[in-house]
Amino acid sequence: MGTVPAAWAIRSNLSQAVPVDLVPFKDWFDAQDDARERFRWALRDSLDELLDGQRTGRWAYQHLSKTEKTYLGTAVEVNLTKEFEFRNGAHLDWQIAGGDIDCKFSKDLGGWEIPMEMYLCEDHGDRQGKANQAALVTWLNDDTSQWAAGLITVTDERLRWRSDTTTGQLVRAYNRDNKRRLNDSARKDIHWLWGGLQNDLPRNLLLHLNADVRARVFSFPKSGQARVNQLFREVHGRIVGRQTVLTVAQQEDAPKRARDARLGLRSEGILVLGHQDSHRHIARALELATPVKGEWIAVRVVPAEADSRPFFTLNGLRWAMAQDAEPGSPAPELPKKVVS
Numbered sequence: 417m418g419t420v421p422a423a424w425a426i427r428s429n430l431s432q433a434v435p436v437d438l439v440p441f442k443d444w445f446d447a448q449d450d451a452r453e454r455f456r457w458a459l460r461d462s463l464d465e466l467l468d469g470q471r472t473g474r475w476a477y478q479h480l481s482k483t484e485k486t487y488l489g490t491a492v493e494v495n496l497t498k499e500f501e502f503r504n505g506a507h508l509d510w511q512i513a514g515g516d517i518d519c520k521f522s523k524d525l526g527g528w529e530i531p532m533e534m535y536l537c538e539d540h541g542d543r544q545g546k547a548n549q550a551a552l553v554t555w556l557n558d559d560t561s562q563w564a565a566g567l568i569t570v571t572d573e574r575l576r577w578r579s580d581t582t583t584g585q586l587v588r589a590y591n592r593d594n595k596r597r598l599n600d601s602a603r604k605d606i607h608w609l610w611g612g613l614q615n616d617l618p619r620n621l622l623l624h625l626n627a628d629v630r631a632r633v634f635s636f637p638k639s640g641q642a643r644v645n646q647l648f649r650e651v652h653g654r655i656v657g658r659q660t661v662l663t664v665a666q667q668e669d670a671p672k673r674a675r676d677a678r679l680g681l682r683s684e685g686i687l688v689l690g691h692q693d694s695h696r697h698i699a700r701a702l703e704l705a706t707p708v709k710g711e712w713i714a715v716r717v718v719p720a721e722a723d724s725r726p727f728f729t730l731n732g733l734r735w736a737m738a739q740d741a742e743p744g745s746p747a748p749e750l751p752k753k754v755v756s
Contacts, residue, residue: 417477417523417559423600424526426564430612438567438607440513441550445609448500452610458499459556459563460618462491469663473634475622477523477558489521492554507533507546517550517567525555525564526603529595535570539588545570553598553606561617561624566606574602621651621660633664640665644673645680648688648714653737658710674712685716685744694751701728702737718742 434442445451466484467474477485493509496502496519502509505516520528532540534549548571556563568574575596576589589596622630629650636642643664647656661670671690678688689695691709699706699713703726707713720727720736727736730748738744 417557420525420557421600424603426525426603426608426613428611428613428615430608432607434607435569435605437569438550440515441517441552441567442607442609444513451500452614454499455496455565455609456563456614456617458495459492459554462488462495463556463558464659465491465495467663469659470666470668473663473666475620475663485523488523492521493519496554508549510552515550517552519554520551521554523555523557526598526600528553528598529591529593530570530575530597531593531595535572535575537572537588543594556617558617558620558623561615561619563614563617564608564612565610565614566608568598568602568606570598574598574605618657621654621656622663625651640667641673641676641680645677648674648677648681648686648712649684652686652714652716653704654713655705655707656712656714661712670710681714682747682749685718685738685747686714687717687747687750688712688714689750692752698728698750702726716744717747718745 448454463477466480466488467476469475472479474480480488497510503511505511505518508516508518510517510519518534520530522528528551530551532543533545534551535545536548537544548569550567550569552565552567554563554565572588576599577586578589579585580587622633625633633643633646633650636646644661647661647664658670661673662668665673667673674688674690681688687698689699689704689707690712691707696706699715702715702717704713704715716738717735718738720734723734723736725736727734729735730751733748735748
């Protein structure tokens with residue numbers, strides 16, 4: 417999706433001193449409940465909104481048009497604003513801890529575009545900023561499930577310069593919109609929130625499926641329900657989220673698609689577990705991830721008397737996760753109440 421130039425490679429679990437001028441912003445994020453979790457989901461939601469899988473069936477950034485890719489930064493700003501209820505700044509996007517700060521997104525780490533209004537420069541006249549302003553710089557890569565967010569105070573010196581082709585003198589490196597990127601040495605001046613590189617952007621299941629598996633899921637052009645059934649037939653032991661079901665079905669009401677898949681696949685020995693109490697109990701008993709509302713996990717089960725595998729009991733019969741070579745048998749109908 418995006419690129420990481422060598423000069424911009426960052427590590428996880430960094431220990432950094434916080435520049436004095438960025439302390440209020442850093443402290444504000446530290447004080448918010450579940451800020452990191454909310455931040456990563458706002459990034460996930462921003463990309464998913466543009467993909468609009470329910471209407472388009474798209475599941476990868478590469479499917480977006482050039483215009484849509486340009487809009488991703490705006491979507492990130494909008495979703496972060498809603499999630500954290502940021503107030504408008506006096507001169508920039510937001511006000512945090514009483515100070516103005518701008519939100520900058522780039523699909524390429526280090527690729528943030530900075531306008532003249534964000535920093536002091538006498539050569540810019542009345543277009544220069546009121547001060548050297550703070551920026552929240554963000555980045556994600558859906559291909560690697562990585563993301564990062566950092567704070568930096570923008571200055572003229574921290575932005576790119578180039579050699580004039582005629583005089584050889586250093587001049588400011590503007591693009592056609594009179595914006596400049598951070599220079600490579602400015603990386604050391606960024607305070608990365610939550611310790612630097614993050615490796616847990618909520619996973620895009622369809623993107624990371626084996627290509628043959630994905631092709632089989634989408635091999636029913638006229639039936640969204642058949643595609644959802646195939647999804648749960650193919651993907652076992654992994655959480656499947658609402659957005660994935662909507663993208664595969666290209667229809668409304670993901671829970672109904674999952675419920676109908678549950679009915680259709682029981683004869684094949686496949687359980688589609690949701691967030692109901694008995695379903696979560698079974699998932700834990702089988703040592704699977706436990707779905708929450710808007711999530712499902714599929715598993716093929718077989719009767720397993722006197723078996724060492726994890727199991728659950730229903731109507732006096734033990735059930736365990738099927739091994740690949742085991743012949744299939746119909747799965748049990750699950751009760752609403754917790755099973756033993």
